[in-house]
Amino acid sequence: MVLLRSYVSGGWHTAPGEGAPLHDAATGEEVARISSEGIDFAAALDYGRTVGGPALRKLTFHQRAALLKALASHLREHREELYALSARTGATLGDSKFDIDGGIGVLFSYGSKGKRELPNDTVYVDGAVEPLSRGGTFVAQHIATPLQGVAVQINAFNFPVWGPLEKFAPAFLAGVPSLIKPASQTAYLTARLVELIVESGILPEGTVQFVAGSVGDLLDHVTAQDLVSFTGSASTAQKLRAHPAIVRNSVRFNAEADSLNCSILAPDARPSTPEFDLFVKQLTTEMTVKAGQKCTAIRRAFVPAEMLDDVAEAVSARLAKVTVGNPNAEGVRMGALASLEQREEVRRSLKALLDAGSIVFGDPEHVDVVDGDEATGAFISPILLKADPERAEPHEVEAFGPVSTLMPYTSVKQVIDFAARGGGSLAGSVVTGDPVFAREIVLGVAPYHGRLLVLDSEDAKESTGHGSPMPQLVHGGPGRAGGGEEMGGVRGVLHHMQRTAVQGSPTVLGAVTGRWVEGGPRTEDDVHPFRKSLAELKVGDSVVAGPRTVTRADIDHFADFTGDTFYAHTDEAAAAANPLFGGIVAHGYLVVSFAAGLFVSPEPGPVLANYGLENLRFLTPVKVDDALTVTLTAKQITPRIDQEYGEVRWDADVTNQDGDSVAKYDVLTLVSKEQL
Numbered sequence: 001m002v003l004l005r006s007y008v009s010g011g012w013h014t015a016p017g018e019g020a021p022l023h024d025a026a027t028g029e030e031v032a033r034i035s036s037e038g039i040d041f042a043a044a045l046d047y048g049r050t051v052g053g054p055a056l057r058k059l060t061f062h063q064r065a066a067l068l069k070a071l072a073s074h075l076r077e078h079r080e081e082l083y084a085l086s087a088r089t090g091a092t093l094g095d096s097k098f099d100i101d102g103g104i105g106v107l108f109s110y111g112s113k114g115k116r117e118l119p120n121d122t123v124y125v126d127g128a129v130e131p132l133s134r135g136g137t138f139v140a141q142h143i144a145t146p147l148q149g150v151a152v153q154i155n156a157f158n159f160p161v162w163g164p165l166e167k168f169a170p171a172f173l174a175g176v177p178s179l180i181k182p183a184s185q186t187a188y189l190t191a192r193l194v195e196l197i198v199e200s201g202i203l204p205e206g207t208v209q210f211v212a213g214s215v216g217d218l219l220d221h222v223t224a225q226d227l228v229s230f231t232g233s234a235s236t237a238q239k240l241r242a243h244p245a246i247v248r249n250s251v252r253f254n255a256e257a258d259s260l261n262c263s264i265l266a267p268d269a270r271p272s273t274p275e276f277d278l279f280v281k282q283l284t285t286e287m288t289v290k291a292g293q294k295c296t297a298i299r300r301a302f303v304p305a306e307m308l309d310d311v312a313e314a315v316s317a318r319l320a321k322v323t324v325g326n327p328n329a330e331g332v333r334m335g336a337l338a339s340l341e342q343r344e345e346v347r348r349s350l351k352a353l354l355d356a357g358s359i360v361f362g363d364p365e366h367v368d369v370v371d372g373d374e375a376t377g378a379f380i381s382p383i384l385l386k387a388d389p390e391r392a393e394p395h396e397v398e399a400f401g402p403v404s405t406l407m408p409y410t411s412v413k414q415v416i417d418f419a420a421r422g423g424g425s426l427a428g429s430v431v432t433g434d435p436v437f438a439r440e441i442v443l444g445v446a447p448y449h450g451r452l453l454v455l456d457s458e459d460a461k462e463s464t465g466h467g468s469p470m471p472q473l474v475h476g477g478p479g480r481a482g483g484g485e486e487m488g489g490v491r492g493v494l495h496h497m498q499r500t501a502v503q504g505s506p507t508v509l510g511a512v513t514g515r516w517v518e519g520g521p522r523t524e525d526d527v528h529p530f531r532k533s534l535a536e537l538k539v540g541d542s543v544v545a546g547p548r549t550v551t552r553a554d555i556d557h558f559a560d561f562t563g564d565t566f567y568a569h570t571d572e573a574a575a576a577a578n579p580l581f582g583g584i585v586a587h588g589y590l591v592v593s594f595a596a597g598l599f600v601s602p603e604p605g606p607v608l609a610n611y612g613l614e615n616l617r618f619l620t621p622v623k624v625d626d627a628l629t630v631t632l633t634a635k636q637i638t639p640r641i642d643q644e645y646g647e648v649r650w651d652a653d654v655t656n657q658d659g660d661s662v663a664k665y666d667v668l669t670l671v672s673k674e675q676l
């Protein structure tokens with residue numbers, strides 16, 4: 001039988017002993033054995049810090065993003081192999097796609113976000129420049145740089161592909177190598193995933209390591225530059241968070257733990273309404289996808305008291321159509337739990353829940369199984385309960401399987417209180433066609449949730465559902481849910497970086513950030529900056545153009561030509577009465593248009609297109625006979641690694657004859673890398 005290998009310190013490691021057996025969740029057959037015996041965990045962390053980290057930090061965000069996309073494309077070609085192995089975890093094909101395609105989708109998403117939202121640089125500039133002195137010679141800027149340690153990622157058994165990839169993607173994009181430790185029950189699927197990653201040769205050496213088996217003394221060796229991310233039970237999260245090395249070194253610790261997620265049916269969503277049907281369908285789906293083994297699944301379903309029986313009947317009818325069995329058997333809609341041990345844990349939790357209620361549907365001790373045996377496969381029936389929401393058990397006990405509890409409520413205030421009793425959740429949902437009710441619930445329960453879905457007939461066709469975390473959004477929750485935030489777009493990337501406030505002169509800040517800072521040096525020469533290719537252009541290259549006098553005829557013509565006849569531009573008496581203007585003033589967009597006419601170099605050349613303005617502010621009214629001058633300075637240069645051009649952000653400062661700024665904004669252009 002195969003003994004799973006670990007990948008550490010640049011090579012594959014096979015433990016010397018026989019290892020512990022891992023079983024097929026549906027058949028009980030032995031799939032592989034697992035052991036981490038013999039791994040030098042201190043050396044593995046050192047290897048990540050000294051080999052993987054430096055290799056990643058040499059790359060820009062855009063280069064790392066491109067590697068993530070390449071890896072996603074490679075893994076997508078091997079999905080069928082991963083699906084087949086995933087079936088041994090008890091997952092149906094639909095479950096497997098949720099896990100495997102979802103994980104690959106996270107890589108694609110972070111690859112796209114890295115290119116769109118992060119600079120083609122190794123430094124992330126966070127926020128605006130902060131002036132610290134009256135004269136402008138002392139300023140500050142927040143920057144973010146990669147931590148120089150390893151992201152230790154300890155994952156749960158229920159998502160052996162998506163779980164590791166959701167943690168790996170933001171860490172890699174940030175420039176931090178990963179050490180992946182999956183839960184043992186389904187580690188054989190993660191092991192094959194890592195084999196595919198290593199075999200591809202796409203990623204720099206040392207950026208991914210993998211441990212099959214226990215973590216041993218791994219956490220004893222973490223430092224202040226390392227990070228630890230954990231998905232699993234709240235009790236284990238608490239133990240890990242209190243580990244002496246984590247506490248002593250203030251190691252960044254992120255936990256995604258138990259979560260008694262809720263869904264709330266609104267009073268307006270009565271039987272026969274689209275929202276009622278959406279609630280019933282969503283609850284059934286959340287109970288049966290991955291056999292309910294999702295940290296985001298609905299555990300508590302709150303419904304108006306007068307509709308409790310209607311909901312129970314409708315959900316039971318849908319659950320009765322769910323076929324349980326071997327994931328490879330035709331027609332099976334729900335597979336097995338991850339292991340026989342997991343089934344026993346669900347049954348133990350159910351006993352506690354039954355102290356507060358009763359079973360509406362299902363039998364925890366028996367289920368009809370297609371192409372399977374209850375004695376050897378970890379099969380269990382979907383279980384729908386009805387309980388008293390005033391009891392503590394439904395808000396404290398999680399049966400991590402196809403189990404959900406219906407509970408009645410009689411008022412908005414009451415259901416908000418019930419939702420909060422979960423102690424903090426990853427996800428919640430509200431099903432309603434009433435926006436007023438939705439607002440009350442969202443604002444009432446938001447402090448207790450990391451994510452909230454409002455489901456109605458308008459968004460239902462495109463909604464990804466209650467239990468689908470999205471890489472663009474925070475995945476985590478307060479309190480019992482762990483207090484962490486995995487993913488979350490750029491927020492997830494910044495979790496792996498150190499934010500530092502840098503104070504100095506505009507010249508120094510410009511050198512550190514690679515961006516021109518107001519007050520920093522400008523370079524004016526005989527070559528107009530629009531005549532320079534991306535290879536020739538430098539941050540700080542500048543042109544000063546003007547002056548151009550604004551006449552009353554210019555203002556009248558612009559008003560007539562555009563149709564913008566706002567009184568400040570056309571009515572002398574009304575404009576004079578306005579305390580902000582004191583007379584006729586030029587249109588703001590006329591000022592911007594005149595500025596473009598002043599700074600442009602009109603002949604064909606490296607500047608391919610102007611694709612927008614950002615941060616436009618009109619600061620001082622422009623009156624008749626004011627003379628405008630514009631100073632245009634190359635502020636940021638971003639080459640695109642997959643195109644023959646890049647983006648240039650220009651600082652535009654339009655001033656009047658007194659030197660007062662009348663308009664400030666950024667001009668965005670596309671510029672060829674070479675002379676055309």
